[in-house]
Amino acid sequence: MSHPLRALTVDLGPTGPGTTGQGDVPDDLAALLGGADTQCWIRRGEGQVGFGAVARFTVTGPERFIEAEAWWKHLVIEADIEDPVQHPGTGLVAFGSFAFSKTSPFLSRLIVPELVVGIRDGRAWATLAAADGRRPSETEVRGAVVRALADRTRGTGATRRTTARADLAGGNGQAGGRAARRPVRLGPGSLGEQRWMHAVSSGVGRIAAGELEKLVLARDIVVEDGAGIDRGEVLRRLSSAYWDTWVYGVDGLVGATPEMLIQVEGRTAQARVLAGTLDRRDAFGKGEDYPARVLAGSAKQRHEHDIAIQSLTVALEPFSDAMNAHDEPFILELPNVFHLASDVKAELAEVEGHVPTSLALINALHPTAAVCGTPTQTAGAIIRELESMDRGPYAGPVGWLDAAGNGEWGIALRGGVIESPTTIRLYAGCGIVEASVPETELAETWAKFRPMLEALGVER
Ligand SMILES: C=C(O[C@H]1C=CC=C(C(=O)O)[C@@H]1O)C(=O)O
Numbered sequence: 001m002s003h004p005l006r007a008l009t010v011d012l013g014p015t016g017p018g019t020t021g022q023g024d025v026p027d028d029l030a031a032l033l034g035g036a037d038t039q040c041w042i043r044r045g046e047g048q049v050g051f052g053a054v055a056r057f058t059v060t061g062p063e064r065f066i067e068a069e070a071w072w073k074h075l076v077i078e079a080d081i082e083d084p085v086q087h088p089g090t091g092l093v094a095f096g097s098f099a100f101s102k103t104s105p106f107l108s109r110l111i112v113p114e115l116v117v118g119i120r121d122g123r124a125w126a127t128l129a130a131a132d133g134r135r136p137s138e139t140e141v142r143g144a145v146v147r148a149l150a151d152r153t154r155g156t157g158a159t160r161r162t163t164a165r166a167d168l169a170g171g172n173g174q175a176g177g178r179a180a181r182r183p184v185r186l187g188p189g190s191l192g193e194q195r196w197m198h199a200v201s202s203g204v205g206r207i208a209a210g211e212l213e214k215l216v217l218a219r220d221i222v223v224e225d226g227a228g229i230d231r232g233e234v235l236r237r238l239s240s241a242y243w244d245t246w247v248y249g250v251d252g253l254v255g256a257t258p259e260m261l262i263q264v265e266g267r268t269a270q271a272r273v274l275a276g277t278l279d280r281r282d283a284f285g286k287g288e289d290y291p292a293r294v295l296a297g298s299a300k301q302r303h304e305h306d307i308a309i310q311s312l313t314v315a316l317e318p319f320s321d322a323m324n325a326h327d328e329p330f331i332l333e334l335p336n337v338f339h340l341a342s343d344v345k346a347e348l349a350e351v352e353g354h355v356p357t358s359l360a361l362i363n364a365l366h367p368t369a370a371v372c373g374t375p376t377q378t379a380g381a382i383i384r385e386l387e388s389m390d391r392g393p394y395a396g397p398v399g400w401l402d403a404a405g406n407g408e409w410g411i412a413l414r415g416g417v418i419e420s421p422t423t424i425r426l427y428a429g430c431g432i433v434e435a436s437v438p439e440t441e442l443a444e445t446w447a448k449f450r451p452m453l454e455a456l457g458v459e460r
Pocket residue numbers: 216218259274275276277339369370371413414427428429430431432448
């Protein structure tokens with residue numbers, strides 16, 4: 001017999017040594033990442049890590065966001081939640097990942113962890129949820145945290161990996177040649193490099209013919225590590241190297257995204273729109289103002305960016321009482337690339353007597369022109385035709401939501417899907433406009449693969 005969920009949140013106090021009296025919650029949540037059944041959302045060491053699962057929902061199709069929202073609302077109404085902390089992310093929480101495409105067979109999902117440990121502004125909390133009808137006690141919550149901390153200490157000892165060098169044959173062939181010190185192979189995905197560049201040329205042709213204005217084309221590559229993909233270590237490496245991005249781990253989907261689709265806290269919604277990219281390696285030694293000159297100063301990059309901003313603001317407008325976006329984009333600096341970026345902030349309106357939840361918003365916003373194109377329907381159809389792959393959760397929303405309707409949903413970029421204990425498929429794409437050059441776009445995908453390749457110990 002199934003019972004409604006019962007959950008208790010406990011304030012664990014400031015992070016760091018000797019503060020909780022129940023094992024020290026580290027300042028950096030990434031230190032808690034270990035086993036395969038952990039879910040995470042971490043930026044600058046804060047966020048939340050979930051362990052185990054007391055409830056799961058999976059769905060496919062065009063109504064995936066709406067169906068997930070209905071499931072979540074029902075679960076929350078039935079649940080008994082005691083949450084004295086009352087921050088975004090406290091109380092009952094679900095982590096989620098959604099397919100990019102309404103036609104994808106990938107199972108979009110929400111996962112309610114048994115234990116969530118979170119940090120916000122230097123203070124830690126934990127929520128324990130039970131599905132057996134009993135209300136967890138404070139002692140049980142603290143005990144679960146102590147066990148999670150102890151498992152972490154056992155599971156993440158010395159770093160096992162050494163960096164292997166992947167010597168690529170033509171960029172899409174075998175890797176792990178003479179210099180490889182362990183069995184890592186980097187192989188092509190659905191399309192090799194030549195065929196993918198041909199797809200980009202076709203896309204440019206369709207834009208020139210007036211079928212659409214912008215298209216985002218992606219490709220995949222496959223990394224095989226005979227020693228096994230160490231999910232926890234990949235996430236820890238991403239979190240330490242890409243400190244300013246949102247590091248996500250939801251089942252087999254892992255990555256570090258710089259793009260925020262929508263973040264909802266009470267009535268405030270925020271998004272970070274990116275479009276326009278410069279590889280840091282191409283900017284090296286060219287002066288401090290080089291990124292601004294080639295990104296903000298380029299008509300092609302500005303055009304690509306303006307289309308992405310407009311697609312978000314037009315979709316957000318019906319849900320907003322007020323909205324503001326800076327007139328000028330800024331340069332976002334990441335360890336691998338520079339991006340042209342814009343932050344958008346909106347005061348959410350009541351729609352039919354309710355402030356929209358984060359899931360209702362992603363239903364309206366996804367897919368933006370940063371990952372699909374303009375017009376959306378045409379771009380989506382051409383993506384299906386030219387990419388020769390199913391994107392799965394790549395470029396779909398990934399993040400979490402709570403019982404009060406708060407949530408953070410990034411766009412699942414700069415990541416991959418662990419397909420077997422030894423295989424991970426990585427994805428990267430580029431905005432294509434009429435002025436795009438296939439070779440340049442191919443090079444850009446390699447720059448976007450870099451965070452994952454480095455985290456997997458593949459040097460290229
Ligand atoms: C589609 C991706 O990036 C998007 C986000 C930022 C910049 C982009 C660009 O310059 O093309 C893409 O629109 C990806 O990383 O796979």
